[in-house]
Amino acid sequence: xxxxxxxxxxxxxxxxxxxxxxxxxxxxxxxxxxxxxxxxxxxxxxxxxxxxxxxxxxxxxxxxxxxxxxxxxxxxxxxxxxxxxxxxxxxxxxxxxxxxxxxxxxxxxxxxxxxxxxxxxxxxxx
Amino acid sequence: xxxxxxxxxxxxxxxxxxxxxxxxxxxxxxxxxxxxxxxxxxxxxxxxxxxxxxxxxxxxxxxxxxxxxxxxxxxxxxxxxxxxxxxxxxxxxxxxxxxxxxxxxxx
Numbered sequence: 467x468x469x470x471x472x473x474x475x476x477x478x479x480x481x482x483x484x485x486x487x488x489x490x491x492x493x494x495x496x497x498x499x500x501x502x503x504x505x506x507x508x509x510x511x512x513x514x515x516x517x518x519x520x521x522x523x524x525x526x527x528x529x530x531x532x533x534x535x536x537x538x539x540x541x542x543x544x545x546x547x548x549x550x551x552x553x554x555x556x557x558x559x560x561x562x563x564x565x566x567x568x569x570x571x572x573x574x575x576x577x578x579x580x581x582x583x584x585x586x587x588x589x590x591x592x
Numbered sequence: 593x594x595x596x597x598x599x600x601x602x603x604x605x606x607x608x609x610x611x612x613x614x615x616x617x618x619x620x621x622x623x624x625x626x627x628x629x630x631x632x633x634x635x636x637x638x639x640x641x642x643x644x645x646x647x648x649x650x651x652x653x654x655x656x657x658x659x660x661x662x663x664x665x666x667x668x669x670x671x672x673x674x675x676x677x678x679x680x681x682x683x684x685x686x687x688x689x690x691x692x693x694x695x696x697x698x699x
Contacts, residue, residue, distance in 0.1 A: 576624055
């Protein structure tokens, strides 16, 4: 069964650091872009960061640029999110998601998150 | 960044009702629009990709359509398991964005 399993969440003080991991199984991990999506308590979904399958391209939402770093180890089928200089507003459940490309009749790819992990909670508080 | 605006933010309906949720993009995104369903305490689930294509395993009562920068998710006949929060998401630019969500509640 295709599966994503996040770990590494917890309680951290403002200004602290945390590294999240996402272990993938039962699919060709290196063939797919991956993303991190977060959800603050009682709020909506927010895309945080994405990385290409070969890790040559990375993307970040403005609020985490310069503080968070996405990476992956394709030999270990694992996605990471290094979070530094954490703020209270970073408190959220963090999901990793597999980014699948669907192709229409003309061959154009349309991307969507077809597989999600169960999420890991990050709480930034003193 | 591309902004996605969903309406309504909440909706009350009954089992058997036909329901429509709308998402508007701040610029043209072709049909790079996806819909997700999320139940409390659970991860989101992909329903519709490329504006109108049904994800494998999703019931056919769910459908999506597009008109310019306006996108619609329709549930033809609500079932008890459909009461959840629904999100649209654009994948036109690599800096993906979600709508703010529509909570569908039982009337």
